Amino acid sequence: MLNTEHKKRIAILGSTGSIGTQALEVIEANPESFELEVLTANHNAKLLIAQALAYKPNAVVIANDALYDEVFDALDPHDIKVYAGANALNSIVEMETVDLVLTAMVGYAGLQPTIRAINAGKSIALANKETLVVAGELITKLAREKGVNIYPVDSEHSAIFQCLAGEFHNPIEKIILTASGGPFRGKDKAFLETVTKAQALKHPNWTMGAKITIDSASLMNKGLEVIEAKWLFNLRQDQIEVVVHPQSIIHSLVQFEDGSMKAQMGLPDMKLPIQYAMAYPDRLKSAFPRFDFRNFSQLTFEQPDLETFRNLQLAYDVLAKGGNAPCVLNAANEIAVAAFLNDELGFLQMPDLIESCLAKVAYIAHPSLEDYVQTDAETRRLAEELKVKY
Ligand code: NDP
Numbered sequence: 001m002l003n004t005e006h007k008k009r010i011a012i013l014g015s016t017g018s019i020g021t022q023a024l025e026v027i028e029a030n031p032e033s034f035e036l037e038v039l040t041a042n043h044n045a046k047l048l049i050a051q052a053l054a055y056k057p058n059a060v061v062i063a064n065d066a067l068y069d070e071v072f073d074a075l076d077p078h079d080i081k082v083y084a085g086a087n088a089l090n091s092i093v094e095m096e097t098v099d100l101v102l103t104a105m106v107g108y109a110g111l112q113p114t115i116r117a118i119n120a121g122k123s124i125a126l127a128n129k130e131t132l133v134v135a136g137e138l139i140t141k142l143a144r145e146k147g148v149n150i151y152p153v154d155s156e157h158s159a160i161f162q163c164l165a166g167e168f169h170n171p172i173e174k175i176i177l178t179a180s181g182g183p184f185r186g187k188d189k190a191f192l193e194t195v196t197k198a199q200a201l202k203h204p205n206w207t208m209g210a211k212i213t214i215d216s217a218s219l220m221n222k223g224l225e226v227i228e229a230k231w232l233f234n235l236r237q238d239q240i241e242v243v244v245h246p247q248s249i250i251h252s253l254v255q256f257e258d259g260s261m262k263a264q265m266g267l268p269d270m271k272l273p274i275q276y277a278m279a280y281p282d283r284l285k286s287a288f289p290r291f292d293f294r295n296f297s298q299l300t301f302e303q304p305d306l307e308t309f310r311n312l313q314l315a316y317d318v319l320a321k322g323g324n325a326p327c328v329l330n331a332a333n334e335i336a337v338a339a340f341l342n343d344e345l346g347f348l349q350m351p352d353l354i355e356s357c358l359a360k361v362a363y364i365a366h367p368s369l370e371d372y373v374q375t376d377a378e379t380r381r382l383a384e385e386l387k388v389k390y
Contacts, residue, residue: 002033002282010278011038011098011122013089013113014105016047018209019127019153019270023102024055026275030284037098040089040105043067049074056080058097061088063109086112093117100278102153103128106211107334108376111135115369118148125277127153129228130334134327135372136231150232151277156225157232158273159251159264164233165281167256172235176253176261177225178245179304180205182217185246189308195347197340205248205268214337215311218350219304223315227326230319237319242312244302249291267291310351314358324364324375331379332357339387349390357383 002008010027014020020039027034040061041048052060052075059081062071068084075082083092086109093101093113101117102125103110110128117124118139126132132139143150152158156177164172183202184192200217201210208216215221226240251273253263266272269288276283306313311333318325332354339345345353357379364371 001030001284002279007033007035008278009035009037009097009099011040011093011095011101011117012036013038013040013093013101013103013110014042014128015039015051016041016044017104017106018207018212019102019104019274022271023104023274023278024051026271026278027055029286030275030279033284034278037095038092040092042105042109045070052080053078059083059092059095061085061092063089089113090116093122094120098122100125102274102278103131104153106130106209108134108330111372114139115142118142118146121146121148123148124150125153125274126150127274129154129224130330132228132231133224133330134376135367135369136227136326138367138369138372140231140234149280151280152228152232153270153273153277154225154228155268155270155273156252157229158276160229160233160254162264162276163252163254163262167254167262171257172233172239173255173257173259174239174241175229175233175235176241176243176255177222177229178248178250178252179219179222179242180216180248181244181246181302181304182219184217184309185244185302186305187308189348192308192347197343200340200347204246206270208270210341211334211337214340215333218311218347219309220311220315220333220337220350222304223312224330226312226315227319237316242304244304245299246302247296247299249296249299265291311354314351314354318358321363322365324361324367324371325358327367327372327375328358328361328379329354331376332383335380335383335387345387345390352390353383353387356386 036055036057039057042063045067061083065084072082100123104127107130110131114131248268250263255261318329336350336353
């Protein structure tokens with residue numbers, strides 16, 4: 001149980017997704033600590049309705065307006081408020097009765113609601129890494145100004161955050177983000193030329209939404225995480241290393257200035273970092289499966305292959321370049337992944353498309369929020385146009 005006077009009141013943006021549904025399991029297992037205020041979804045009205053009937057939030061938002069009637073008819077008789085559209089998503093996070101917003105939406109769509117939630121002074125449990133990739137400088141500056149804490153949900157960043165507990169005044173020498181390597185670890189370009197989405201969607205260690213699963217297979221996910229780590233922990237690029245650790249037991253490591261390294265370990269289960277972000281600074285008792293050394297005789301480590309998996313190198317490049325370059329990378333990648341899932345683009349053409357967009361979209365060294373919005377829109381237009389040429 002939390003060491004607070006009242007329960008934490010939670011809004012889950014993206015409750016119908018992989019992180020969202022696991023967050024609901026965490027809330028259900030800890031009714032004395034958490035109270036659900038808001039659920040949101042995009043297309044999956046049926047699941048949103050089922051969740052709302054089961055968990056009785058104060059309000060729900062269906063981002064896709066066309067589904068409003070269906071959701072309203074099902075929930076209005078139960079005194080659950082129903083709203084629709086992207087604007088409603090932006091406003092709902094400001095609700096007075098919300099203490100913490102879990103951003104579990106996928107992609108750039110998470111940016112505006114996250115900004116609105118920070119402006120309203122809400123704590124953020126951040127799963128939506130694309131937000132920090134696109135506008136990390138702006139978001140972290142705003143959070144500092146508003147005195148808002150951003151708690152990482154990504155397992156690697158949660159690991160770093162857990163390693164830093166009690167160490168916040170000690171400078172970090174470097175961090176090491178672990179990567180499973182995904183389903184194509186050790187494969188060469190000739191193999192990747194012909195891989196299908198069915199193969200790419202089979203992650204060896206984690207069950208996640210489609211976009212992040214493809215990002216994991218292409219190592220773009222690790223690239224996005226490198227950028228996310230820069231902003232969450234205020235690091236230079238040369239302080240962020242990636243190591244492939246196929247067993248996904250060590251979730252990441254911090255090395256301090258005396259050379260000591262701390263690692264956070266456990267079986268791969270997103271419920272743990274979700275719960276830690278929601279309960280921080282407390283740790284809640286859980287029934288999650290425990291790691292046992294006797295079942296793992298070897299934990300192994302390899303260098304990532306940046307030549308074959310070019311997305312990770314591209315992410316390092318845009319991080320060095322700064323400005324709106326990470327925003328271009330993110331938007332081009334969202335289009336590339338959607339095209340790959342739609343059989344319009346091959347696996348190796350994804351980095352090609354991203355690289356073309358990076359070469360063509362005008363560079364802005366110090367972007368405003370409006371610049372990010374325009375960069376995102378322009379990159380998406382360009383990527384849609386270019387993808388048909390591959
Ligand atoms: P899913 O695809 O499983 O779920 C995405 C959620 O976002 C769904 O609820 C979906 O609604 C909603 N959504 C999608 N597009 C929009 C939109 N335009 N407007 C409003 N809502 C939208 O994704 P995941 O749960 O896997 O990932 C969510 C985020 O968490 C991503 O940023 C990912 O990188 C990050 N993350 C995920 C991890 C995981 O284990 N899954 C691990 C670490 C980070 P609907 O289903 O109704 O269409």
